[in-house]
Amino acid sequence: MRTKWHWLLLLLVVGVLALAAGCGGDDDDDEAAGTTAATTEGGDEATGGTLVFAGAADPVVLDGALVSDGESIRAITQIFETLVALKPGTTEPVPGLAESWxxxxDGTVWTFQIREGVTFHDGEPLDAEAVCFNFDRWYNFSGPLQNPSATYYWQVVFGGFATYDKKSGAPEDSLYKSCEATDPQTAVLTLTKPSATFIPALSQQAFSIASPMALKEFKADKGTVDEDGVFSPSGTFGTEHPIGxxxxKFVSWTKNDRLVLERYDDYWGDKATIDELIIRPISDNAARLQALQTGEIQGYDLVEPQDIATIxxxxxxxxxxRPAFNVAYVGFNIALPPTDNVKVREAIAHGLDRQAVVDNFYSGRAEVATQFMPPExxxxxxxxxxxxxxxxxxKQILTDAGYTLPVALEFWYPTDVSRPYMPDPKRNFEAFAASLN
Structure with missing residues (x-):
């Protein structure tokens, strides 16, 4: 359902998400911007025990190549890793499973040195052949797996596939050409053309390196894709045997109840300081906050702005x-009057008090955006x-452009959808209208 208003509006605000967690914290005065987390105050760094964390929904499937939703990616990040990582708090690429590259x-051939001594959770070693197996798997997706939503990140970064299915709507041309294991720990990836975003893109969880043995044994690519591009597996890799x-490492997953993970003691890097991580889906934000307050959970993400004062x-x-990642905005239809006139759009840009939006709806934990890219x-x-x-x-811009005030615009906003950074669209937009009036 959508509700119609007649008014002028432009909004571009870097919005906050929030995380509330019942784990130890410190009193560092980190800059308040972007995603936030609420935690119970604790003492020294926790060791052992179980952390129960609440998400807003269940993961779709535990296979990074076949999802793009945040709840799936959160869980996948604990189980899988990528060749390239990002320096915490930045978008600077740093070594992950690849020690160097x-x-x-001409930037079309990339040589990756794969980290030695790394094992998958099934005991199989990570080597260059395993890396190439994963890239070739993604490149050879066919049929419904070429759905633009099912393999969203592959298509955004690499484009097409080895065999092009015209019915899929997928792009025909691919950035990826081949991957060759030139020795046990050296993988050479060849591209069809240079790409400035290739290396940072490899930090996306869509390019998580999985155990080739598990992918084959548990039929990772068997399943169906619905009209929304959601993959429903018939194999068990992404539901019972996600091995990275x-x-x-994976223990169990009871849909709509909990995902249970345990520390991987043979992990190559800094080992987890807790024994067990449980991720529970609690769809209602108020219920997540209550569960945190009662100790039922120790953390949750996506705190709504109105709950920040309570926490x-x-x-x-x-x-x-955490640094801002979401950008809230309102777009114009420049094919229709009056927003087909650049002067009207310019007037709107000056007519909306975006700082008031930040202060009143985001508890000051946001900033006025100047573009669609967040600062980080x-x-x-x-x-x-x-x-x-x-x-x-x-007003002067509109008058000079020959308009008689007030100028009306038919504006649509959703009433049956909310987001943590805009939980009550109607209330937000009514405030925007008041600002513009």
Whole structure:
């Protein structure tokens, strides 16, 4: 259902998400921007025991190549790893399962040195052949797995597939050409053309390296894809045998109840400081907060802005801020009047008090955006023109352009959908309308 309003609006705000968690924290004064977390205050770093964490929903399937939703990716990150990682808090690529990499002169051939001494949770060694097996698996997806939603990240980064299915809607051309294991720990990836985003893209969980033996034995690619691009496996790799190299390994998954992971004691890096991680789906945000307050869970993500004051008022809880990742915006249909006129769009840019939106709806844990890229994301530019809040200037722009005030715009917003960074669209948009009036 959508509700119609007549008013002028432009919104571009870097929004906050939040994490509430019942685990130890410190009193560092981190900058409040972006995603936040609330934790119960604790002492020294926890060791052993079980951490129960609540997400907003169940994962779809525990296979990074076949999902794009946050709940799946959160769990997959604990079980699997990628060749390239990101330095915490930044978008700077750092070694992951690959210790190093280098390109040829034209950037089409990349040589990766695969970390030695790494094993999958099934005991199989990580080597260059395992890496190439994964890349060739993704490249050879066929039929319904070429659905643009089912293999979203592969198609965004690499494009097409080895065998092109015209019915799939997938792109025909691929950035990926081949992968060759030139020795046990050296994988050479060849691209069809240079790509500036190739290395940072490999940090996406869609390119998690899985055990080739498990992928084959448990029929990872068997299943169906519905009209929304959601993969439903008939094999058991992504539901009962997701085997990677990460700090936690799979124990069990009871749909709509809990996903249980345990520490992988043979992990190559810094081992987890807890024995067990349980991820539970609790769809209602108020219920997640209540579960945290009662000790039923020790953490949850996606804290809604209106709950931040409650959490901050509880000395046993802590909000943890992370860099902004979501951008809230309203788009114009520039094919229809009056927003087909650039002067109208410019007036709107000056007519909306976006700082008030940040202060009133995001508890100050956001910032006015100047572009679609959040500050911590690759591609953010510091020199983008900005439009200060100036209602009188907005009116003058419209008058000079020959408009009689007020100027009305038919505006649509959803009433049956909410997001943690905009839990009550109607309330938000009513405030925006008041600002523009």
């Amino acid at each position: 280098e390109a040829n002169d 190299t990460g700090p936690f 901050e008022g509880d000395s046993s809880l802590q909000i943890i801020d 994301v690759l591609g953010y530019a510091d020199d983008v023109p900005t439009y200060e809040f100036d209602p009188e200037k907005a």
